[in-house]
Amino acid sequence: xxxxxxxxxxYYSPDDxxxxxxxxxxxxxxxxxxxxxxxxxxxxxxxxxxxxxxxGLLDAQIEPIIHIPxxxxxxxxxxxxxxxxxxxxxxxxxxxxxxxxxxxxxxETSDWxxxxxxxxxxxxxxxxxxxxxxxxxxxxxxxxxxxxxxxDTAFLEAVLESLLRxxxxxxxxxxxxxxYVWTYGxxxxxxxxGFNRWSEARxxxxxxxxxxxxxxxxxxxxSEIAERIVQTSLPMLIIAGGELPxxxxxxxxxxxxxxxxxxxxxxxxxxxxxxxxxxxxxYHLTSxxxxxxxxxxxxxxxxxxxxxxxxxxxxxxxxxxxxIVSDEKPIQHYLLLPPRSTTDYSHNWSAIGPFVLAVQPVVxxxxxxxxxxxRVTLFGDEQVIPQNVEEELRDAGxxxxxxxxxxxxxxxxxxxxxxxTAQPDTYFSNPGENxx
Numbered sequence: 001x002x003x004x005x006x007x008x009x010x011y012y013s014p015d016d017x018x019x020x021x022x023x024x025x026x027x028x029x030x031x032x033x034x035x036x037x038x039x040x041x042x043x044x045x046x047x048x049x050x051x052x053x054x055x056g057l058l059d060a061q062i063e064p065i066i067h068i069p070x071x072x073x074x075x076x077x078x079x080x081x082x083x084x085x086x087x088x089x090x091x092x093x094x095x096x097x098x099x100x101x102x103x104x105x106x107x108e109t110s111d112w113x114x115x116x117x118x119x120x121x122x123x124x125x126x127x128x129x130x131x132x133x134x135x136x137x138x139x140x141x142x143x144x145x146x147x148x149x150x151x152d153t154a155f156l157e158a159v160l161e162s163l164l165r166x167x168x169x170x171x172x173x174x175x176x177x178x179x180y181v182w183t184y185g186x187x188x189x190x191x192x193x194g195f196n197r198w199s200e201a202r203x204x205x206x207x208x209x210x211x212x213x214x215x216x217x218x219x220x221x222x223s224e225i226a227e228r229i230v231q232t233s234l235p236m237l238i239i240a241g242g243e244l245p246x247x248x249x250x251x252x253x254x255x256x257x258x259x260x261x262x263x264x265x266x267x268x269x270x271x272x273x274x275x276x277x278x279x280x281x282x283y284h285l286t287s288x289x290x291x292x293x294x295x296x297x298x299x300x301x302x303x304x305x306x307x308x309x310x311x312x313x314x315x316x317x318x319x320x321x322x323x324i325v326s327d328e329k330p331i332q333h334y335l336l337l338p339p340r341s342t343t344d345y346s347h348n349w350s351a352i353g354p355f356v357l358a359v360q361p362v363v364x365x366x367x368x369x370x371x372x373x374x375r376v377t378l379f380g381d382e383q384v385i386p387q388n389v390e391e392e393l394r395d396a397g398x399x400x401x402x403x404x405x406x407x408x409x410x411x412x413x414x415x416x417x418x419x420x421t422a423q424p425d426t427y428f429s430n431p432g433e434n435x436x
Contacts (some may be wrong), residue, residue: 005269007277008062008299009038011240011284014293016042018286019053028060032372034312038279040065040239045097048083054090062091064280067178067239069099071106077127081135088136096178096238098142099129102150117150118158126163129171134355139171143178145238146214153201153213153221160229169195172230181241181280185215185256188263190215194224216241219277233276240283244296245306255368258308262330265315310334311361329397333361334373338384352379355403371396378402383435 010031012018019041031039043049043066057064066087068080080097089097102119103110115122129139141159144152144392156177161318185191190254191198195257198211200383206212213221219236243260261282267273268280286299299305314330335356356363361377367389370376376398378385384401 004258006037007273007279008034008265009036009065009279009281010034010298011040011281012042013287014042014284014291015157015287016044016049017047021052021056024053024056027063028056030285030302032060032063034309035315036062036067038063038281040067040100040281043068043071045080045083048086049104051086054087054092056346058091063094063279065098065178065237065279066095068095068097070097071108072101072121072124073100073111077131080128081131083138084131093133093138094140094176094178095137096140096142096237096239097132098125100145100148100180101142101151102111102144102148102155103151105372118155118162122159125159126168128168129175133171133172138176139174140176140178140237143180146180146182146218147204153225154203157225157229158221160226164229164411172234173232175230176237177222177226177234177238178239179219179222179241181216181218181238182192182214182216183241183243183260184265184408185243186215188216188260188267191217191221193217193435194220201370216267219274223274223276236254236277238277238280240281242280242282243285245284245297250282255307255371258311258368261308262311265312280414299364299435301375307364307366307372310364310369311372312373314362329364329372329374331369331373333359333375333377334375334398335359335363335367335379336367336370336385336389337363338380367393371398373398375399376401 009136012027039062041049041064045068049064049066054064066244068075081321084095095304098106100106111120125141129141132139141156144155146152148155152258160172163175191213192219194213195201200207200210201212219238222236223233226232242264243257245257264280264282282298284293284296284298287294287297289300294300296311309371310391311330314332335352337352355361359377361375362369362371362373370393378390378400379412390400390402
């Protein structure tokens with residue numbers, strides 16, 4: 001199976017600057033290893049993303065979603081038509097114009113305060129939707145801010161009703177909704193059941209004990225609105241979403257960013273998410289340090305990914321037939337190295353190298369990432385990897401073994417004649433076994 005799921009994808013970068021051939025060559029292998037089949041690309045209304053970048057994605061069987069996050073009224077359908085024509089000619093199906101029109105900052109101040117906001121929005125977006133249709137693209141409503149200054153479910157309902165009143169039934173039957181799906185740190189099952197289950201939820205008011213659309217299952221709430229007005233579920237593009245990493249330092253305890261996003265991926269793979277949800281673009285793949293969202297990048301740099309990446313690399317190679325139970329771990333074997341500032345690795349690679357070649361573990365420096373492994377080898381004594389780290393990894397259900405530098409060198413020296421042919425299990429026996 002070439003990918004984890006045909007709906008899995010990423011939001012590439014929160015700017016429109018990284019579309020060179022070098023960028024494509026750098027990130028295509030990464031996207032392949034993660035099993036990605038969709039990529040949201042932020043774009044400008046003034047110029048197209050280079051055709052070579054678009055075609056490179058398509059050749060790799062990755063569906064691009066072009067997102068042009070301009071403000072309401074800043075660009076017209078006439079201005080956009082040449083751009084839409086180019087994208088359609090290159091093989092793009094989805095171009096999303098505008099971003100979160102239900103929040104004040106995406107309107108001119110004087111326009112937001114006027115009466116008839118919804119009708120004025122429909123007056124503006126309708127020619128753009130029809131331009132998308134005429135150029136061969138799918139017409140896509142822009143994503144709303146969950147909650148927002150104008151409550152998102154009320155905004156969506158009013159927009160669809162306005163299109164229906166205007167006799168745009170044919171457009172509505174072809175319409176796709178672009179949406180944001182964030183967890184907001186809540187359980188993955190938050191909001192499941194939609195309005196039908198949580199009938200007491202109201203705009204700006206969620207009674208105690210009630211749940212709302214502000215979570216992973218927001219697509220159910222939107223679908224109920226569409227079914228009531230259009231008489232059918234509308235297809236939805238999740239152009240960005242997931243659990244965002246915390247800005248605070250994370251202890252050895254659970255890593256919500258990894259665990260929640262893995263849960264989302266498993267939900268997609270186990271067909272727990274309905275077919276009208278076309279994709280899920282995790283936010284976000286990479287960015288430069290000067291951007292405010294840099295802390296959310298799965299790859300702050302191409303050679304230093306967050307712990308979630310190792311888990312996804314492992315998961316993307318699995319054919320998941322059933323939900324993974326809580327005690328299953330996506331990584332088979334993890335070699336935990338001490339912080340790079342504490343050890344002379346040029347001296348110790350003579351010991352680390354043969355082990356890595358023989359056992360082929362995931363290699364890293366993160367105790368949080370190591371928690372995701374069935375087996376963990378600690379490279380270093382208790383001065384560089386404290387005993388409490390070993391104990392907490394055991395408490396997390398990991399099978400842990402420790403190699404000190406001297407012991408591991410003696411061990412590999414004695415085993416070297418058979419290193420190339422031995423099975424990995426040969427080098428990982430009981431946790432308390434003597435190392436030399």
